[in-house]
Amino acid sequence: MTISTTAAIGGGVIGGAWAARFVLNGLDCRIFDPHPDAERIVGEVMANAERAFAMLTDASKPKPGRLTFVSSVEEAVEGTDLIQESVPERLELKQKVHMQIDAAAPEDALIGSSTSGLLPTDIQCKMMNPERMFVAHPYNPVYLLPLVEIVGGARTSAETIGRAHAAYARIGMKPVTIRKEIDAFVGDRLLEAVWREAIWLIKDDVCTVEELDDIMTHSFGLRWAQMGLFQTYRIAGGEAGMRHFIHQFGPTMSLPWTKLMDVPELNDALIEKIADQSDEQAGDLGIRDLERIRDDNLVGFLHVLRDARNGRGWSAGKALKGYEDRLKRQAANDA
Ligand SMILES: NC(=O)c1ccc[n+]([C@@H]2O[C@H](COP(=O)([O-])OP(=O)(O)OC[C@H]3O[C@@H](n4cnc5c(N)ncnc54)[C@H](O)[C@@H]3O)[C@@H](O)[C@H]2O)c1
Structure with missing residues (x-):
């Protein structure tokens, strides 16, 4: 239909x-x-x-x-x-x-x-x-x-x-x-874990909102945008790949690094602390300004990914390439 x-x-x-x-x-x-x-x-x-x-x-x-x-x-x-x-x-x-x-x-x-x-x-x-x-x-x-x-x-x-x-x-x-019906599906399961940990890091004064975003945007955020988690870690395992990566870093999962399921109490003081730091980070940029900056950057990323590998496309760039190919076929049919 x-x-x-x-x-x-x-x-x-x-x-x-x-x-x-x-x-x-x-x-x-x-x-x-x-x-x-x-x-x-x-x-x-x-x-x-x-x-x-x-x-x-x-x-x-x-x-x-x-x-x-x-x-x-x-x-x-x-x-x-x-x-x-x-x-x-x-x-x-x-x-x-x-x-x-x-x-x-x-x-x-x-x-x-x-x-x-x-x-x-x-x-x-x-x-x-x-x-x-x-x-x-x-x-x-x-x-x-x-x-x-x-x-x-x-x-x-x-x-x-x-x-x-x-x-x-x-x-x-x-x-x-998604193959099984579970609360929060796949994407929000991952985001929730990162978000909960981030709030702990601000609450405990380990870093500010801006510093946390810098740490993410200047490092693994760039990697995630084009290779996700598993392919990134495959490379991190060197020539021995994923098996070596898991053997090397797997044991750290049982170290007390993260607060994992502990939920920070989102009381007024913590909400104000996060919101104040976020206001300071945004400076004089309003929501619509930030949206346009975000959109410009996303379009730029998508173009890089579409043109990757001599135009064959990579990750989300393949979706854009497939979409453009379909639009072109449609235009040719209409002509
Ligand atoms: N914000 C996000 O990043 C995001 C991402 C993915 C999915 N979602 C989901 O999308 C849904 C909407 O979230 P949002 O962020 O757009 O919320 P929002 O508060 O921005 O928008 C909700 C809109 O629904 C309207 N509304 C309330 N009752 C209604 C009714 N009976 N009939 C029609 N409209 C009604 C409200 O007036 C409001 O404009 C939620 O289920 C949310 O979980 C949100």
């Missing part, structure tokens, strides 16, 4: 960026968000997305779809092929919104939730037709980063997972289906 119309339920940081990805890929999108400033907020995200998308590729882009603001979930989902729910991360709210979607959406619509870690089995449990519901967990900014984690619940059909894969790939994404 070809996807041509979409719905975004929730138009915050993530929902607005999903709407941008849909529209910039030629799909019409109806968006519902009860927030009084929703149109302005989505408009600002859309402006940044248009700017980034213009830089991303020279391939001829589809004519943008139409973005329409509507006043209910029902109006948004009626007659749409792909529905993306991005309301706040509260299970009861997600269940309620998915029941509304379920009642008004076409029978064969795909219904994805952007949840960062709630289980699809729990979100779909009150739906009449849960087989079409799944998690499609993106990364911010959704209009630039290709990855989407696809997670099925106990009642999601295999056909839905297959169709979801094809639908997100078609809009330039790299869908990865």
Whole structure:
């Protein structure tokens, strides 16, 4: 089934960026968000997305779809092929919104939730037709980063997972289906561990927010962006590779290096400490300035990765290359 119309339920940081990805890929999108400033907020995200998308590729882009603001979930989902729910991360709210979607959406619509870690089995449990519901967990900014984690619940059909894969790939994404349904899936499991440890390091005055970011951005952050964790460590093992790396550094895992599952108490004092240091780090750069700097850098990285290995592409650059090749084929067919 070809996807041509979409719905975004929730138009915050993530929902607005999903709407941008849909529209910039030629799909019409109806968006519902009860927030009084929703149109302005989505408009600002859309402006940044248009700017980034213009830089991303020279391939001829589809004519943008139409973005329409509507006043209910029902109006948004009626007659749409792909529905993306991005309301706040509260299970009861997600269940309620998915029941509304379920009642008004076409029978064969795909219904994805952007949840960062709630289980699809729990979100779909009150739906009449849960087989079409799944998690499609993106990364911010959704209009630039290709990855989407696809997670099925106990009642999601295999056909839905297959169709979801094809639908997100078609809009330039790299869908990865998670093999087991677990809380927080894969990406947020990793991020949560790093985030928890980082908060300990600030709380214990080992470093400041800015120093921690320097340590990350000037070293392993650069490596992770192009080779991930395992391939990076394979190289770190030298000629003997991964086996040697694990034998050499494996035992350190049982040293008391990290606080691991100890959760720091996020009291007011600690929140203020982190937020003050973060304000100082940002200086006079506002959120939209930081977003544009981030987007420029991401586009630059993606171009380097697309052109790597004499144009064969590497890691996320392969996703961009595949997307551009498809746009070029489409333009040639249309000509
Ligand atoms: N922020 C991130 O980096 C990130 C990344 C991946 C996934 N997510 C997930 O995306 C979802 C949304 O997160 P966000 O960061 O965009 O939050 P957000 O607070 O920026 O946006 C949520 C939006 O939902 C709207 N909303 C509230 N109730 C609604 C309803 N009944 N119907 C329609 N809209 C409603 C709010 O007005 C708000 O604009 C969450 O499930 C979150 O876990 C967030």
